Amino acid sequence: MKEQELAITLSTTKKEKPQADQLQFGKNFTDHMFIMDYMQGKGWHDPRIVPYQPLTLEPSAMIFHYGQSVFEGLKAYLTEEEEVLLFRPEKNFERLNRSNERLCIPEIDVEFALKALKELIRVDRDWIPREEGTSLYIRPFIIATEPYLGVSPADRYKFIIIMSPVGSYYKEGIKPVKIAVETDFARTVRGGTGEAKTGGNYAASLKAQEISEKSGYSQVLWLDGVEKKYIEEVGSMNVFFKINGEVVTPALNGSILQGITRASIIELLQYWNVPVTERRISMQEVYDAYKAGQLEEAFGTGTAAVISPIGEFYWKEEKMVINNGETGELSQKLYDTLTGIQNGKIADPLNWITKLED
Amino acid sequence: MKEQELAITLSTTKKEKPQADQLQFGKNFTDHMFIMDYMQGKGWHDPRIVPYQPLTLEPSAMIFHYGQSVFEGLKAYLTEEEEVLLFRPEKNFERLNRSNERLCIPEIDVEFALKALKELIRVDRDWIPREEGTSLYIRPFIIATEPYLGVSPADRYKFIIIMSPVGSYYKEGIKPVKIAVETDFARTVRGGTGEAKTGGNYAASLKAQEISEKSGYSQVLWLDGVEKKYIEEVGSMNVFFKINGEVVTPALNGSILQGITRASIIELLQYWNVPVTERRISMQEVYDAYKAGQLEEAFGTGTAAVISPIGEFYWKEEKMVINNGETGELSQKLYDTLTGIQNGKIADPLNWITKLED
Numbered sequence A, B: 001m002k003e004q005e006l007a008i009t010l011s012t013t014k015k016e017k018p019q020a021d022q023l024q025f026g027k028n029f030t031d032h033m034f035i036m037d038y039m040q041g042k043g044w045h046d047p048r049i050v051p052y053q054p055l056t057l058e059p060s061a062m063i064f065h066y067g068q069s070v071f072e073g074l075k076a077y078l079t080e081e082e083e084v085l086l087f088r089p090e091k092n093f094e095r096l097n098r099s100n101e102r103l104c105i106p107e108i109d110v111e112f113a114l115k116a117l118k119e120l121i122r123v124d125r126d127w128i129p130r131e132e133g134t135s136l137y138i139r140p141f142i143i144a145t146e147p148y149l150g151v152s153p154a155d156r157y158k159f160i161i162i163m164s165p166v167g168s169y170y171k172e173g174i175k176p177v178k179i180a181v182e183t184d185f186a187r188t189v190r191g192g193t194g195e196a197k198t199g200g201n202y203a204a205s206l207k208a209q210e211i212s213e214k215s216g217y218s219q220v221l222w223l224d225g226v227e228k229k230y231i232e233e234v235g236s237m238n239v240f241f242k243i244n245g246e247v248v249t250p251a252l253n254g255s256i257l258q259g260i261t262r263a264s265i266i267e268l269l270q271y272w273n274v275p276v277t278e279r280r281i282s283m284q285e286v287y288d289a290y291k292a293g294q295l296e297e298a299f300g301t302g303t304a305a306v307i308s309p310i311g312e313f314y315w316k317e318e319k320m321v322i323n324n325g326e327t328g329e330l331s332q333k334l335y336d337t338l339t340g341i342q343n344g345k346i347a348d349p350l351n352w353i354t355k356l357e358d
């Protein structure tokens, strides 16, 4: 697919931009969106940037019935020098293709998707908020659109990118969250779709999330679906523990999302010569470390919050308060470094940044 | 919600109806559809029958991202006396509510839904095909429509019913299918969404289905996600075995769909005094029965095909041919009885039929 095929139709009206202090995550969208269609036999075609607009689909479109969908989430940042930076965006499109593979959705051209995204950002560049901690959240997604009530991979899809200006996740600096360890519900299992970023995984998580919120926990920590012993990840974050000076995170096992923040944290720790291990880790082991006074820090990692220190776990009717419920030193240093690299305030030693104009 | 609130807008044009011999499952839809909206604080409101038309939704509508959706499938039949019959339709709306509960979707009023469905069928009554084996397939579904990119239950939904005239599943009488036992992939697990009729379960099943089709198997048999030992169900059917004169089906365990055909078969067998047991059954047990010459019949049950005799299982590189690959006596009798009750040709001893005009 060639770049010149990307058609651009500019919006004749412009929406009012929300004030920086009123940005709500994922509620306001920019003036334009990217769309590309797929039809069996024809492949991906008709890539275009158009005014942000509703989608019109048949009520029998497969997305409404059989959940064949994948998505991604990444951010663009405006630097003090008015440059626009993207954090490892090719990783998101590569992961989108891995999700596609699991969901029987045709793969996209990563290079072309990145070009299209850059063009879309250029068109809506003045939507990137400039205040400390703000960014432009980018949501690529693919949905099955074939109008057919049969359980089989669709022959038609839409690949869409929408963008939303978002505020700082933490208004007054990072603040530890409380997490409930889920012992009844499951989000996925070995052989399931856990490694794919697909709607069904999130739909399956709502019930446990709702119950834990009622008890004052902001998210749940999922254990493996088979034995309910081994730690997988948090609702929309991967998870790390600092135990007795060593950083540990669950090894990728097919049912854990391959977080891009997770991978970056591991690379950064290695670059710093901080011991970090990816391995199977049980909740019992974390509990034992806690009891022995060796659980020094715990944190979640993800595009939305970057680093989320965990101040408390609730497991089997017991509360485990970590580091007095305060942000740990390493969590803070990782947050400062990662967000610093992302918004261009500090050097990018591991070559993660893509500039819009590159 | 009161019946009189149901507004009806008739279509000014009528689509051409497909010929009976050209009916494809789930590809043609009638002239009208039912829609009702939900908004938090307001509840379900604005129930209406309108001309069949596309849905217009924001690209950020949650259904496109987080898979919060449920659906149902049932059929209406036209008898030789020109009466319209529904098979246990209240069971479908009750199951829809159980799916709603798991997916954090607000429940619907079963009685009102049934009234609305009957009205919709009345409006599109001339779409019910009259040829032997044909019927009107009915698809109620609910989707999350709130335009918000946050993982939480939506505050807005649409409940929609569309209908599609369908041909006989078996053009030349019932014909045994070949089923591959799935040993790698999982569709759901204990604590997951298996018991709910939600899109994600079907999306998760596509990959295994695609692989087994390539080897000539029409569907897969799912084993439990924990031990990969115990039989759960087929792609879109529950499963029964006749072993040494006794009928056995996996007990409901939270990850198996509570099939309405399944429940009806059990009731019918009990009515006939044929021994039938719901219990945990392993694939090894079925294999051992097969080796001992005691696996007399196997069949799937579901709304689409009613009874699907299973002529062959493929498990761990071995083919198990059942009853010489032919339809068993009990399978045939169950098919004849159930379809006979459904299309009004034989008596309805267990009171399953709802007449449109009741």
Ligand SMILES: Cc1ncc(COP(=O)(O)O)c(C=O)c1O
Binding pocket: A073, A233, A234, A235, A236, A237, A238, A257, A258, A259, A260, A261, A262, A301, A302, A303, A304
């Ligand atoms: C289930 C899940 N795990 C982990 C993550 C973190 O991934 P990333 O760091 O790529 O944002 C996310 C968010 O994308 C997620 O949805």
Ligand SMILES: Cc1ncc(COP(=O)(O)O)c(C=O)c1O
Binding pocket: B073, B233, B234, B235, B236, B237, B238, B257, B258, B259, B260, B261, B262, B301, B302, B303, B304
């Ligand atoms: C996964 C699954 N199991 C079983 C069934 C059979 O259920 P029923 O007999 O209610 O159609 C279906 C079809 O509805 C299904 O999708």
